[in-house]
Amino acid sequence: MKSKLILSIALLLASLSSFSPANPIKIVFFGDSITQAGVSKTGYITQMQGMLAAQGIGDKYELIGAGIGGNKIYDLYLRHEDDLLAKKPNITVIYIGINDVWHKTSSRTGTDADKFERFYNALIKKIQSAGSQVVICTPTLIGERFDSTNENDGDLNRYSEIIRRIAKNNNCALIDLRKAFLSFEQNNNPENKESGILTSDRVHLNEAGNKFLAETMWSVLKDIK
Amino acid sequence: MKSKLILSIALLLASLSSFSPANPIKIVFFGDSITQAGVSKTGYITQMQGMLAAQGIGDKYELIGAGIGGNKIYDLYLRHEDDLLAKKPNITVIYIGINDVWHKTSSRTGTDADKFERFYNALIKKIQSAGSQVVICTPTLIGERFDSTNENDGDLNRYSEIIRRIAKNNNCALIDLRKAFLSFEQNNNPENKESGILTSDRVHLNEAGNKFLAETMWSVLKDIK
Amino acid sequence: MKSKLILSIALLLASLSSFSPANPIKIVFFGDSITQAGVSKTGYITQMQGMLAAQGIGDKYELIGAGIGGNKIYDLYLRHEDDLLAKKPNITVIYIGINDVWHKTSSRTGTDADKFERFYNALIKKIQSAGSQVVICTPTLIGERFDSTNENDGDLNRYSEIIRRIAKNNNCALIDLRKAFLSFEQNNNPENKESGILTSDRVHLNEAGNKFLAETMWSVLKDIK
């Protein structure tokens, strides 16, 4: 009798952990076109799922993409209730800022630095109030040249500084993508090319870029409780 | 006895209409620097109050300014709860759009036309849901030349078209400031000057501009029930 | 004897005027991508040649294109010796200005109004000193909407005013393309479309646009002595 009970409990536990975890940790990635593409076959969210599965922890997490092309910080603010909070995330990863800088030069509709920070703070407060952890990211690349000769580098570096300060002020974990990607370029872009290493077009990530993004993000996310 | 009663009633009515209206109609003007300056001594809100007082209806309305310099449509969206709805307006007058166009050329941080419309619609819905009438305005001027040679004229005309459509789609009354101001310039700016007629600096209104704005707005507002 | 001589002279003159004009009037069109495409099968220079041939005056004129895509006024100045004066034109038609305005919004590399005028004046002086007549044109379109809602309309109208003044100051004949094209749009673009009437892409002319351009230019050029 006793051994039967023990066996039953063991089976129950096994089923809980391996097969049907009652409550996987739900991580929603909230961002722009890179996150929209993140759920495609080679996208970073799909690749991250593959990584977790390979480590045998695929069932512990539910990864959800919530990216829309062209989004800036204020677009996230506008749609955070419908597209983020409605999904009841345990962890929200905000990965935004490229368009806030890039649209300055592409369409004269970028975001002023002070308003970027104001909307970012307001967004974090709303998400934290709804009970989700918030993890934020510095922007990656607009141009892959590693020697600070890409036109938007000045602003990308500056908005990254702002995001680092926002993380500190709001007690958010930070994924410093900008730093990681610049370091990758310095080590792996010997010809100082504008694109083709991690991006297909200076901004949007190719398969290698999505892989590096998945790894860089996970190196921080794995330790979030 | 009877005459005493009649007198009492007369006094009561008088007090209601002339001295202490129980519920004046509260109009909040929600906008940018022009509205921020609207409550100054020669500002349009102050001048409108003077106009109403001269007509003996000063007590029927409470006029409140809620303008902040540099605001664009999405800034209004961000602060509409704290700065507008908290004031419990009966009528909200939204007068925004100049910076959405102007910042394209002044700081490369204007607002894309599609997002301008999206935020405007979302803002109107929030205000209408809170029980306030919404009246919206086309933008005035960036440069006073009347012959379509001001750099931002193309976009000002286009965003005015968008606002006219928004008014129709949301059943909002429209104050077509752009049309009124252009007409004024055609009739009163014989030298085709860039500034000095209704503005001090091509954008911000001088005393005459504030007066014309107050009159133009009131010509519509007086009929709002 | 005498009549034979007279006949010979008559024949000689006839041959000179009808068959092999010793000195056709050489017109060089100096401009940007529209002029570069002007010598293609449906381009405005090719169509103008067809018009002249149909009128039996094809031999009286030699029409030469000297357009390079992306050119602004200062690019014409840089290459006027090699690409224009070396061709020894009798008449030079300068058709420039679209990129000076457009590049402000497309790549932030437009031309300031005061420098536009300075380079234009300097260019005209160089060409006139070399013995060529100079005929100048206002710019055509960046967007075909006829109601002044195209983003660059303000500047196009302003730079057109500047060109009209330059024509007057330098005693140049003026081809007011802007005026002609706007008038055409008002009469032939009932749906207020952005492109597809005279242009393929808001700027570059389709076959109808090239035809209208050829006709509009010729209506002035035919009277230049």
Added chain:
Amino acid sequence: MKSKLILSIALLLASLSSFSPANPIKIVFFGDSITQAGVSKTGYITQMQGMLAAQGIGDKYELIGAGIGGNKIYDLYLRHEDDLLAKKPNITVIYIGINDVWHKTSSRTGTDADKFERFYNALIKKIQSAGSQVVICTPTLIGERFDSTNENDGDLNRYSEIIRRIAKNNNCALIDLRKAFLSFEQNNNPENKESGILTSDRVHLNEAGNKFLAETMWSVLKDIK
């Protein structure tokens, strides 16, 4: 008698070289507002003259400023005959490029990189053909933050790369001001301030900036034969 003659000649030569040099080396500085201000009391040209005088070689050089505020590379091309070649320089120092980058963001009238190089090459050829040595400079600063967070840093670095290539291609001596100024900021701007170290307003040089510029330029110019 003979030795007296020799002595006389020796004295004559000495007087020529030390007191009234028949032919001082004429250096013309060709540039923008910084060079226009270079001849003011604390300007870099005035300070360089002071330096040379202190070294006892003030008479060996004639330093001439030819700067005009707002100039870009094509403005120098337009006025090189009247303002530069007419002065018959032995050495021409071209110090241009800040406005070519800055005007992109300040007024949308910067200079495309390819045209910047084309005009620069054309200008150098004209000056070299007129018999002057040409020395060229990379641009200094638009913002003094040393960590690549100034908005225009990307382009300033890129245009500096272009200028270094131009120097090589045209056998011109190079004064790498950008490199020198960035190095100065790294060592002397511990608070990473935007202005106030070498500039008064992020761009225009204060007295210390003019001094450092004079020294940096002279360190190269002293060896030009």
